[in-house]
Amino acid sequence: MATKAVINVDLADVFAAPNRKGFLHTMAWGDHVDVEEVSSVHVKIKTVKFETHSDGSILPVKTEAFITPTKSSKLKPADLIIPSKQNRVLKVNFVDVQQGDGAVIESPDGKIILIDGGDNQLFARYLAARFRSSTAAKAKKIDCILVTHGDADHYKGLVEIHESETHKEPKKRLFIAPERVYHNGLVKRPSTKNGKKTPDKELLGPTKKVGDETILTGLVDDLLSVPDTEMNQPFKAWKDALTNWNGRSPIEFRHLSFGDDDAFDFFKAQDLEIQVLGPLLTTKGSTTGLKFLGKPPKGPRIGHESLSLDESDFNGLDASHTINGHSIVFRLRYGGFSYLFTGDLNDEASRILAQRHQQGEINLRSEVFKVPHHGSADFSGAFFQMVSPIVSVVSSGDESARKEYIHPRATLMGSLGKYSRVAEPLVFVTELVAFFQVEGWSQLTDPAKATKRGDFFGFSRAAFGIVKTRTDGERFLVYTDSGKANMKEAYAYTLDANGMPIPSSVIRA
Structure with a gap:
């Protein structure tokens, strides 16, 4: 049975396989997650993946996935999550x-x-x-x-x-x-x-x-x-x-x-x-x-x-x-x-x-x-x-x-x-x-608008323009998404001995 938890690192990449294959999306500090297993090498979770349909719609589909920290991060799977009741973000x-x-x-x-x-x-x-x-x-x-x-x-x-x-x-x-x-x-x-x-x-x-x-x-x-x-x-x-x-x-x-x-x-x-x-x-x-x-x-x-x-x-x-x-x-x-x-x-x-x-x-x-x-x-x-x-x-x-x-x-x-x-x-x-991708020449399906406008060169939104911030009062993270699902612009700050914010490394698993 899955347990309720939250992500306890700045950014955590989620994969379809435990060997970091099949990238799905990235979760952030404080995000809620249903955890099925914590092993010595990965955290197995319940999540959703987003599938693109023939009509262009992108719909979430429930699936199982894995968060496996890289060796260079020196993080253990148990470091990546904490129980939801301990959330301070x-x-x-x-x-x-x-x-x-x-x-x-x-x-x-x-x-x-x-x-x-x-x-x-x-x-x-x-x-x-x-x-x-x-x-x-x-x-x-x-x-x-x-x-x-x-x-x-x-x-x-x-x-x-x-x-x-x-x-x-x-x-x-x-x-x-x-x-x-x-x-x-x-x-x-x-x-x-x-x-x-x-x-x-x-x-x-x-x-x-x-x-x-x-x-x-x-x-x-x-x-x-x-x-x-x-x-x-x-x-x-x-x-x-x-x-x-x-x-x-x-x-x-x-x-x-x-x-x-x-x-x-x-x-x-x-x-x-x-x-x-x-x-x-x-x-x-x-x-x-x-x-x-x-x-x-x-x-x-x-x-x-x-x-x-x-x-x-x-x-x-x-x-x-x-x-x-x-x-x-x-x-x-x-x-x-x-x-x-x-x-x-x-x-x-x-x-x-x-x-x-x-x-x-x-x-x-x-x-x-x-x-x-x-x-x-x-x-x-x-x-x-x-x-x-x-x-x-x-x-x-x-x-x-x-x-x-x-x-x-x-x-x-x-x-x-x-x-x-x-x-x-x-x-x-x-x-x-926000990020947009080129769709090329398109035609309006509404006959009234199509007559007025004709063909046009179209773009679609690849990523919402959202500035996301997280803090527990002692550490601060700000990040944005990109047109590439695994690319983030992220910055972190901590407080020095005088309570002043100073830059800190972004922790990514």
Whole structure:
């Protein structure tokens, strides 16, 4: 009978035969595995292999396989695994969802937090492959869905999860039961009203003018309580998905702002915690809410280093920059390693947080940095300097001319290197770690589209663009897949005597 275990080395290659013949795939530190036997030369496991069918689909097939360490690794088979109950590995994956954000956090004891979800089916497809065999009666428990802010490229892809429940292909279905849904409290209104364009001041709900500032006062907790007439179309679809999931099991809804750390008490454990650093509420007299932000200087530009906040740099009331600037910002710390998630944080809001850090009110310094707004030009170099990351992840992608924003910007990429605390920082871009293979000349099968487009030269995705990280609080691993199944780009760090991360060799069996 198989026993439950997890991989206990950075990377472990899996083969069809015990003599390291017939390579299947590579497993990583903290991955769960069913172990059938541990001999003096190999570990025999239950796993899946992926077979390519005539229609081009790649499907998992259950099989037995072997992990046999190389002689040069000087590892013994018993070193490669530990019992699941001893697992201490936190897993954080950043998924290529093209123009958008999507990440998955999994605690050592299996709690799942989804951070955003892009605006297409890519995140749902990834999750369906990761959490296989869910059904309506046995939905996958999701401890928390956190939507950093209400732009569709951060949550519309979560609607695709709900729509996948009726997909004709079972392998693409995913049934979930989210227990908590956190957001920043702002709901986008319809872009037009009575046939006219809705003014920016009215796009995000009720406001109150106090002195020179306009404050958004209608922050929402329960998204299901918002009338459909007060939502744009993507929000209505999101509300429909939430309504269905809420019928499966009640959801706790809550909008977050600075200091709401108790929202993550369910996740907190020894050496593992989440601190909410933004958005920052503004209080003027008896009025509390989120300050309406302005439009930044026209770019692209060079010169993002200023820490001071000159209000004249940001003019008027701009709904887009306001909802971005009030993204939920949180710091996930596990032992000596921290992650900073920033949504679509912009220059104006970043400068305010950087000032708070400099004054000792918050701590932005983090080893892993989810870079704001897909690498937009609207960033603060001073903020990057306070974070001083070792590993940075930009979530971006080119889908069409309509969604082309030149992300990531050259100035931003340069600043990430300049303000890192190490001489050789790692900067990953999700669209660049995806791999495609040439398929050649193809023809669309839809007659309407075929007439319009005709033949085209096609590519297919050979590997998802996923930046995968693992840590137990004392050691850190980051790696990506390649178009070749056995080729990985991997880096490791450990902590020195002063608790500072230093490079370490990647351990591969």
